[in-house]
Amino acid sequence: MALKLWAGRFSKEVDSKVNDFNSSISFDSRMYREDIEGSIAHATMLGEQGILSDGDAMQIIAGLKQILADIEAGTLAIDPQAEDIHTFVEGELTARIGDAGKRLHTGRSRNDQVALDLRLYLKKQVDLLYGETKALCEVVAKQADAYADTVMPGYTHLQRAQPITFGHHLLAWGEMLLRDLGRLQDCKKRMDCSPLGCGALAGTTYPLNRERTADLLGLAAVARNSLDGVSDRDYALELCSALSILMMHLSRFSEEIILWCSWEFKFIELDDAYSTGSSIMPQKKNPDVAELVRGKAGRVYGDLMGLLTAMKGLPLAYNKDMQEDKEAVFDAVDTAHLCLTTFAPMLATMKVLPQNMRKAAAGGFINATDCADYLVSKGLPFRDAYKATGSLVARCIELGTTLEALPLEEYRAVCDRFDSDVYDFISLDTCVSQRKVLGGPAPENVKAQAQAMLERLKEGTAL
Template identity: 45%
Template sequence: MATPSRSGVFTQATDRRVERFTESISFDRRLYAHDIQGSTAHAQMLAEVGVLTPHERDQICATLQQIGKEIEHDVFPFSIALEDIHMHIEQALIERLGDVGRKLHTGRSRNDQVATDLRLWVRDALDRIKDGLENLQRAFFDRCEGDFEVILPGYTHMQRAQPVLAPHYWLAYCEKLARDIDRVKDCRKRTNVCSLGAAALAGTTLPIDRHDVMQRLKFDSVAGNSLDVSSDRDFVVESAFVLSLIAAHLSTWAEEWILWSTAEFNFLKLPHEFCTGSSIMPQKINPDVLELTRGKSARVIGHLQTLLVLIKGLPLAYNRDLQEDKPPLFDSFETVELCLELAAPLVAGAKLNREGIAAKLDRGYLDATTLMEYLIQKGIAQRTAHHLVGSLVNQAMQQGVSLAELPLETLQAAHPDLDESVREILGVDKAVAAFRSYGSTAPSEVRRQIEIWRSRLYQTDPAVLKSDEGAITLEK
């Protein structure tokens, strides 16, 4: 049986080994709904310009919908002899409609057809990723009120650095995820361009209307250069980059929470439904979901490299190498989607070990920077104040006490400007209360940020908060 892609120029049948080597139906069948969507729009356009009669258009569109339902219900036969999902659907159309089915491919090539299907699929997948990111943002945000009074040690170089409010930490991830969402939206703009009608590489002599197809498929614009269309996989690579950065952010979060859930940190209790046990050690509660989230990020990042290497040496226009773009792309989307699906309920279900955190909060001299800035406000140069506080920390370490527990005479021996008023900023609670700058962990500033995020995530009306400087209007 001759397939639509095999013309009369060939004098021999395709070697079965070649069929196995070149097939993509094993992975591109997931494009079936988008192929039918694109083909339906193409048929409707062909009828508008007079290439198809209204009756032929209706026959083709109805049969395409029937084929789609058969694929959806897993009763449609697939064969590697037909290479890909595009050939499967077209061959089925021809078998059922004869010459009417053969007319569908008028004015297009598999090159622009594949590009269109893939753009439609990526567009939908990006929308799902955006939804997953927003769900995870809400999971972090929804912890803010309940954890508002909890103070956490903030780290640099994995060493205790300064104290931060727990909601300040939760909102840090909201910010990261917001940038991820912005990148998803930007990527969607460059993805949402109509390739159909560029044909193989040079366009077509037939009177097609590409803008009609653009509108039917809800694309934002039409690709402007037919030669570029066949080779353009920028949107694929950009999607892989966006997913890689999302995966990296998820991996960072997973690593922190893996550490936090250890007996050594004892900051966090993970929900048991997201943990597994050991085959030999009955006491173990292993953070497998977090570990796999961290591990799966490697796959996503590796797929980005695969795609960059795939396109780096390709001349214009289409080359069969581009068939290999789909497995890494599909896997990247599926992996990140699954990670996001599990991340949101895991974040919502975890519990901070408040007693464990508080018991160790005075370790690490988290108020040292606050003491240094207290001296700066007394008129002491920053580098001088930095050295003075360092020497006081050293003395406190030698005595096994906190900075707040150092006697006043010890503080004044370091500098005479250190009087009893220093007690107002020493200690973790007081150090947190001393922060002032925009975007800091100051309680009033964190409260302001919570209200901003409430407005962004739940579309509430902007509020007005009072501060020492007057009214602060919260922007959406």
């Protein structure tokens, strides 16, 4: 029978089904390193404070280090029958070094222990997620630079609206990813706090040095209130929230990739390594990676909502409901890792089809606003210019032509301020190149913005 840290109060064994229901080892075992690191810091501090003898402290630390080495070498398997990772580590330590191992838990509760483990684990995961998001943002910026002058239609309501460039469009996603990086940075600041020493809820009478354990673990602060220290899961909620927004961005980006891959658009073609086929239709090349990313966004939303719901009615301090925090946040983290590390190479290897983008931009009268602006430059009020251009579009539709091909006499029939220079004014290249306003799609802007984005990423100044 596996060790239970709370067994002294009870006169009979817990039902086996309750054991299974209560156990968290199946998912919290991934925190074995953080649990051991936290215990080493705790034992170090206990020895320094004279709460443990130097001999016991040294024996505990050496035993914990060996357990960690054995787990990572694969010579020690984590017992799936243990209640949780904390019980397993302490039980293994005691089996190896005897009574000294039983002294490790002095001045500590599983409540502050698990809160510490989760913070340490998630802090490392935030760093990994930051690096993966940064790598994706770099791909976006480099692709934007490469296609800074590739004209395409910009859309509103999924209707062709105004001419932009593919590089400019990609940079919009880059800006969203930069904000995601900022949220991850911000989330980590509030995660970087030690609850160790808060005990079950009321601290302890032992003269612990909480700042010392925080320092040993590389944490920037200690929880200022022992009740809050063991019952706070804001950092897990905040990470799930940041990842939900990130996944929303990836989902929207995926939707565009899926559209762009379709024969109706055919703006890009995904590399074979990031596409799949059909079991019955030999001509198919499906954007399954993008579709899965789009689908997995809902999964991360569910993790956030599940954790919010688990926490919403809990009184202070710790409640067993809070064991539900780990599976939710672990799943959100795992899903985001998987999506980010797949999305970046998919985007880096896609084939862009500029000629199809240009062809789409040539239709749909996306230079109509520029035609109206031409009349404004000739002194006509914008509303009058807008109405005149609308009449010209209607005439083009009637004749089956475009504004670029409409004869000058048709222009003059609507407004006598039109002259032959209108054709240069409304050409797609002019429409794009003259949009030099800060944040606009002029190729020189896009290149500068892409380089600035890469520089910010290099410097780590996401926001």
